[in-house]
Amino acid sequence: MKYDVIIVGAGPGGIFSAYELMKRRPGWKIGVFESGTELEKRHCPIDGDKIKSCIGCKSCSIMSGFGGAGAFSDGKYNITNDFGGTLYTHIGRKKALELMHYVDQINLDHGGEGTKLYSTAGTAFKKICIQNKLRLLDASVRHLGTDKNYIVLKNLYAEMKDHIDFHFNTPVDSIELLSREETDGDSAAFSESSLDTPRYRVHFADGSADAHYCIVSAGRSGSKWMEKVCRDLQIPTKSNRVDIGVRVELPAVVFSHLTDELYESKIVYRTEKFEDSVRTFCMNPNGIVVTENTNGIVTVNGHSFEDPSRKTENTNFALLVSKHFSEPFKDSNGYGESIARLSNMLGGGVIVQRFGDLARGRRSNPARIAECTVQPTLQATPGDLSLVLPKRILDGIIEMINALDKIAPGTANNDTLLYGVEVKFYNMEVSLDENLETNHPGLYVIGDGSGVTHSLSHASASGVYVAEVISSEQ
Numbered sequence: 001m002k003y004d005v006i007i008v009g010a011g012p013g014g015i016f017s018a019y020e021l022m023k024r025r026p027g028w029k030i031g032v033f034e035s036g037t038e039l040e041k042r043h044c045p046i047d048g049d050k051i052k053s054c055i056g057c058k059s060c061s062i063m064s065g066f067g068g069a070g071a072f073s074d075g076k077y078n079i080t081n082d083f084g085g086t087l088y089t090h091i092g093r094k095k096a097l098e099l100m101h102y103v104d105q106i107n108l109d110h111g112g113e114g115t116k117l118y119s120t121a122g123t124a125f126k127k128i129c130i131q132n133k134l135r136l137l138d139a140s141v142r143h144l145g146t147d148k149n150y151i152v153l154k155n156l157y158a159e160m161k162d163h164i165d166f167h168f169n170t171p172v173d174s175i176e177l178l179s180r181e182e183t184d185g186d187s188a189a190f191s192e193s194s195l196d197t198p199r200y201r202v203h204f205a206d207g208s209a210d211a212h213y214c215i216v217s218a219g220r221s222g223s224k225w226m227e228k229v230c231r232d233l234q235i236p237t238k239s240n241r242v243d244i245g246v247r248v249e250l251p252a253v254v255f256s257h258l259t260d261e262l263y264e265s266k267i268v269y270r271t272e273k274f275e276d277s278v279r280t281f282c283m284n285p286n287g288i289v290v291t292e293n294t295n296g297i298v299t300v301n302g303h304s305f306e307d308p309s310r311k312t313e314n315t316n317f318a319l320l321v322s323k324h325f326s327e328p329f330k331d332s333n334g335y336g337e338s339i340a341r342l343s344n345m346l347g348g349g350v351i352v353q354r355f356g357d358l359a360r361g362r363r364s365n366p367a368r369i370a371e372c373t374v375q376p377t378l379q380a381t382p383g384d385l386s387l388v389l390p391k392r393i394l395d396g397i398i399e400m401i402n403a404l405d406k407i408a409p410g411t412a413n414n415d416t417l418l419y420g421v422e423v424k425f426y427n428m429e430v431s432l433d434e435n436l437e438t439n440h441p442g443l444y445v446i447g448d449g450s451g452v453t454h455s456l457s458h459a460s461a462s463g464v465y466v467a468e469v470i471s472s473e474q
């Protein structure tokens, strides 16, 4: 197999690279290698009936396959440089925003039309937040919703499948740098810049494929593999942060004044006690709480649907505290993993606790959860989060819940549910230049796998960007 461009991973980063290359260079041969399945075959076995919790499938359908981790997500495309990644540090603020708008337009053209674009511009909540020691971050948010997000992906695939070779169920084992001798044996004819000259060979279970350009977009689920690739190819990396916290679930009416106007409000609070920053993350009005499996560790997340028939009475969002270790211990993700493992050990998966029980220093049990006025949307094990989360993190979360109660009364009610743990792992940051190119010419790393992006919009924008760079080279 010989390609002009090989893309590893068919998440938003890989998809948008492939899509943009197909548009700009219709004559090029592009191969996409993906560990998971095509979109229609992605199916999480948890049905809430026979299978109630994660059974640790070989390839997690929530995280892998066409659409990547974003396929069953809430499809919130945040158009901002304030959060979602640091792509702007490589390509500039203006370019990053421009590409996020470009991606938004592609989504609209592929089934996302009619969805709402929310914005913090001019909102009165900024002042109300500041008056209560909270800070509302600036953003425009396109909310596709899980169902429309799926349709957009389906339409993008339909448009690409006859022009691009998609190899599903094909995890790439390694990436090899080819030397002149290994390519066609004719070292005199070897030209670094010629598209005919393969420079990379990707190896998978039953073969290999060569290409002149290689774009790696392995996302969060490919984090361990990405570390190996960087070690093997001597690509410098540095440790990234980890975000640890809980998912809050409460009656949707408590937050409706915020979610109706802004949909997703990113609010930051500085704790009185430790001056740590606690922030809201991934708000799902009328949504559901779900589990997530990353490398066998079960954590919690949230979804919501655009379809009115699938809306629930509850809103959920995460409250997270960032931790970044550098010296002498630098494994921030390892720290987060240990906390998640502890929660898995005590709860057999995700733990749920009433805020009132946490405040009283007692565990929640099935009877207390059954009597709760908030009906949990995820079946989790009633327990005690104070046995899992470090005191400093837990204190920060409790402080923030009380601060949020001032702008959204009811947040600190006894029956507010807290699910734990929610951990946002970030890939180690790969050393990349302003083109998102590694120290090896023609090898690019994009999306969440690069540690540079942490969101659908930034990952997609990074994909378009590299496609632009590559096609302008030839």
Ligand SMILES: Cc1cc2nc3c(=O)[nH]c(=O)nc-3n(C[C@H](O)[C@H](O)[C@H](O)COP(=O)(O)OP(=O)(O)OC[C@H]3O[C@@H](n4cnc5c(N)ncnc54)[C@H](O)[C@@H]3O)c2cc1C
Residues within 6 Å of the ligand: 008, 009, 010, 011, 012, 013, 014, 033, 034, 035, 036, 062, 063, 064, 065, 066, 067, 068, 069, 070, 071, 072, 073, 074, 075, 076, 077, 078, 084, 170, 171, 172, 173, 217, 218, 219, 220, 221, 222, 225, 282, 292, 301, 302, 446, 447, 448, 449, 453, 454, 455, 456, 457, 459, 460
């Ligand atoms: C439940 C959930 C909800 C989310 N909701 C939102 C949201 O509303 N808004 C938002 O901005 N972000 C959201 N996110 C985050 C968002 O999905 C990611 O930021 C985004 O998908 C990153 O895109 P990516 O292409 O970089 O990586 P991914 O989407 O992770 O895709 C990487 C792909 O590479 C494949 N892969 C990995 N290693 C290999 C290998 N060795 N060989 C071949 N293939 C490989 C994986 O199978 C995967 O399909 C959510 C995430 C989850 C899990």
